[in-house]
Amino acid sequence: MFNLLKLHKNKLLLIFCLLALSIFGSLSFGDVKYWTQIDWLDVVGEGGSALALAIWMIFILGSRPQGRVTDLLSLGLGFMFLAFWQDALDEFIQLPNSLLWDQYLESIAMPIGILLLTYGLYHWHQEQLALNQQLRKREQVFREHKAFDQLTLTGQVDYLYKQLETHHRSSQKQSLVFLMLDINDFSQFNRRFGNAEGDRLLLETCELILLNLRQQDLICRYAGDRFAVILPNTTFTQGRQIAAELKRAVNHFAFKVAQSSESQFQQLSIGCVHWDTDHLNQQQDTSIEDLIARANYALLKDKPLQAA
Numbered sequence: 001m002f003n004l005l006k007l008h009k010n011k012l013l014l015i016f017c018l019l020a021l022s023i024f025g026s027l028s029f030g031d032v033k034y035w036t037q038i039d040w041l042d043v044v045g046e047g048g049s050a051l052a053l054a055i056w057m058i059f060i061l062g063s064r065p066q067g068r069v070t071d072l073l074s075l076g077l078g079f080m081f082l083a084f085w086q087d088a089l090d091e092f093i094q095l096p097n098s099l100l101w102d103q104y105l106e107s108i109a110m111p112i113g114i115l116l117l118t119y120g121l122y123h124w125h126q127e128q129l130a131l132n133q134q135l136r137k138r139e140q141v142f143r144e145h146k147a148f149d150q151l152t153l154t155g156q157v158d159y160l161y162k163q164l165e166t167h168h169r170s171s172q173k174q175s176l177v178f179l180m181l182d183i184n185d186f187s188q189f190n191r192r193f194g195n196a197e198g199d200r201l202l203l204e205t206c207e208l209i210l211l212n213l214r215q216q217d218l219i220c221r222y223a224g225d226r227f228a229v230i231l232p233n234t235t236f237t238q239g240r241q242i243a244a245e246l247k248r249a250v251n252h253f254a255f256k257v258a259q260s261s262e263s264q265f266q267q268l269s270i271g272c273v274h275w276d277t278d279h280l281n282q283q284q285d286t287s288i289e290d291l292i293a294r295a296n297y298a299l300l301k302d303k304p305l306q307a308a
Helices: 002-005 009-029 039-059 069-088 100-146 155-167 184-194 195-211 236-251 286-304
Strands: 175-182 218-221 226-232 269-277
Touching: 009 069, 039 069, 039 226, 039 269, 069 100, 155 218, 155 226, 155 286, 175 184, 175 195, 175 236, 175 286, 184 195, 195 218, 195 226, 195 236, 226 236, 226 286, 236 269
Parallel strands: none
Antiparallel strands: 175 226, 175 269, 218 226
């Protein structure tokens, strides 16, 4: 959790600076109330609400990677926290009625926070729907095909070939993009942390890739830490964009291992090739083998020198 919080230190620093400015401004322009003037019921209600929002914000930042959804949720809660905080601060410090920034902070920060939080929850809902669609699609594949990988619960090589053959025989002849990807320096990770942690890394990385694929896409475990992804009815430009998104998602994935207090960040290498059955040899075995060979070659070229 604390390692993920380090990734969001700029957001936390912004909230802390606004909090400090609020305290400084209130003390500079107002007078501290006497003990008997304080309404402790309001202190408990408003201060408790501010504390709860701060805890929610820390939970979100401590459990999610960087991204739009995390930014919206944390900023929404942050603005709401500032509004409740200023309300609670007013119970201890008497500000002049002519001071407007205090009223603006209380009145404007709350609706802004609610709007940001609502928008963030909408995108979080869409994110969960996308993941559920991938899981339902995968479960359907398991019911229809028994050849799936026991670790990642994705299709094996036989199922991959079957899907490519089906596409090749299709009368619609739609082009697709084929991705071959693997985790850089995975063997080094295995030697350092053990096979059990390596298996868990493969499983969680596969889940992350699934989350960032579309409903019609398919991922299979090709071998070891190498995965193959079929992107149907996709242009080469779209395929390269999806490959770049997969790389960014894995780059920001803070994987936790039992033997280390620090997060372990991974990088993907991806080979991206376009397959148009109208322009390939009509011998399907040769065409499929050629597709996979070209994807593996593109994958090798994408690897950094030390990983290659």
